[in-house]
Amino acid sequence: MxxxxxxxxxxxxxxxxxxxxxxxxxxxxxxxxxxxxxxxxxxxxxxxxxxxxxxxxxxxxxxxxxxxxxxxxxxxxxxxxxxxxxxxxxxxxxxxxxxxxxxxxxxxxxxxxxxxxxxxxxxxxxxxxxxxxxxxxxKLPGYADYDDAADKLSVGMAGRFVGVSWTQWRDHARRLWMETPEGLALRYDPRLRHAVAEASAADAIxxxxxxxxxxxxxxxxxxxxxxxxxxxxxxxxxxxxxxxxxxxxxxxxxxxxxxxxxxxxxxxxxxxxxxxx
Missing domain, CATH: 3.40.50.1820 (Alpha/Beta hydrolase fold, catalytic domain)
Structure with a gap:
């Protein structure tokens, strides 16, 4: 890359x-x-x-x-x-x-x-x-691996995302998180939370x-x-x-x-x- x-x-x-x-x-x-x-x-x-x-x-x-x-x-x-x-x-x-x-x-x-x-x-x-x-x-997503994420997303997101296959949810998990021995980890800086919170408090937009x-x-x-x-x-x-x-x-x-x-x-x-x- x-x-x-x-x-x-x-x-x-x-x-x-x-x-x-x-x-x-x-x-x-x-x-x-x-x-x-x-x-x-x-x-x-x-x-x-x-x-x-x-x-x-x-x-x-x-x-x-x-x-x-x-x-x-x-x-x-x-x-x-x-x-x-x-x-x-x-x-x-x-x-x-x-x-x-x-x-x-x-x-x-x-x-x-x-x-x-x-x-x-x-x-x-x-x-x-x-x-x-x-x-x-x-926050960490709380999924063990991509398969676990696909299992749970298929159920938890079914109301808003209709007809999404298990494979599509697994692809989504792969794009968003990374697998580690401790479970899925973030692919972004968790301090983004602080940046958004600060901007919201300052009414920046x-x-x-x-x-x-x-x-x-x-x-x-x-x-x-x-x-x-x-x-x-x-x-x-x-x-x-x-x-x-x-x-x-x-x-x-x-x-x-x-x-x-x-x-x-x-x-x-x-x-x-x-x-x-």
Whole structure:
């Protein structure tokens, strides 16, 4: 896995494959580039797909200062990857927090973007979804191995994720955690919990609608899980009202976040890539 140095010396892992318009994939808060394996499998023949492990996640270094786990710093890291590869502009596929990073970049570095596809994220974040995230953030998952995780996720997540096979849950576990003799371990810096708690206490992101408005005139797509507890149907409807040209797909039987292998998600991504050619 190649790595490069951010401007403060933190080493960041990335992957670069495929040919075509550049699509930079940015994962959610605790996720990593492996989340986008289905996108690589489906679209590497149509796009040059870059996947970045944000600092503190996956194969990237942990930051000695957990307060550097913030949207501005992570946006700078995304631009640093483009600079490292000599890429002037890219479309961004942002899952959850990755979508927030994309909107932040649209507000400050719009010239570097050719479009944005948001995966289950918008300008309004539902409190119950945030509460659920804080319930597990920074804590060990409590599974013995990938098989154990698949067994328990198949039952525990069945209400929000309908029709997901045991194999799909095992793949999800493999992407999110790593096996150790003591059980599954985190693939991210547990101090992310402190960063999120500090930001929440400071009310650091009071209103995200101006960031969404910064996407004006850029190709935009939105993918929402039908059962999402982060992006409400009402917020998605308002986003569609403000951007009637936006590609929109709701994925049935999925919560936060869709896996991006669902037919609705694949169709939306295909249409989005046609716009950023």
């Amino acid at each position: 190649p790595r490069f140095a951010a401007d403060d010396g933190v080493m960041l892992a990335y992957d670069d494959c495929g040919q075509g318009p550049v699509l930079l994939c940015l994962a959610g808060l605790t996720r990593n580039m492996d989340d986008f394996e289905p996108v690589v499998d489906r679209f590497a023949g149509l796009a040059r797909i870059l996947r970045l492990d944000m600092r503190g996640r996956g194969g990237s270094d942990h930051d000695h200062d957990f307060m550097n786990y913030n949207l501005i710093r992570e946006g700078r890291d995304a631009l640093a990857l483009l600079d490292h590869l000599g890429i002037a502009r890219a479309a961004i596929l942002g899952t959850s927090r990755g979508g927030l990073v994309a909107m932040t970049l649209a507000a400050g570095h719009r010239d570097r973007l050719s479009g944005v596809c948001l995966n289950d994220i918008g300008p309004m974040i539902e409190p119950r979804g945030l509460a659920y995230i804080m319930d597990y953030l920074g 009071p209103d995200l609608w101006p960031l969404f408005e910064a996407l004006k005139d850029l190709p935009v797509a939105l993918i929402r899980g039908e059962n999402s507890d982060i992006l409400s149907a009402a917020t998605a409807a308002e986003m569609c009202r403000r951007r009637p040209d936006m590609i929109y797909a709701e994925v049935p039987g999925r919560g936060h976040v869709p896996f991006l292998d669902e037919p609705e998600a694949v169709t939306a991504l295909g249409l989005f890539l046609e716009l950023v050619q």
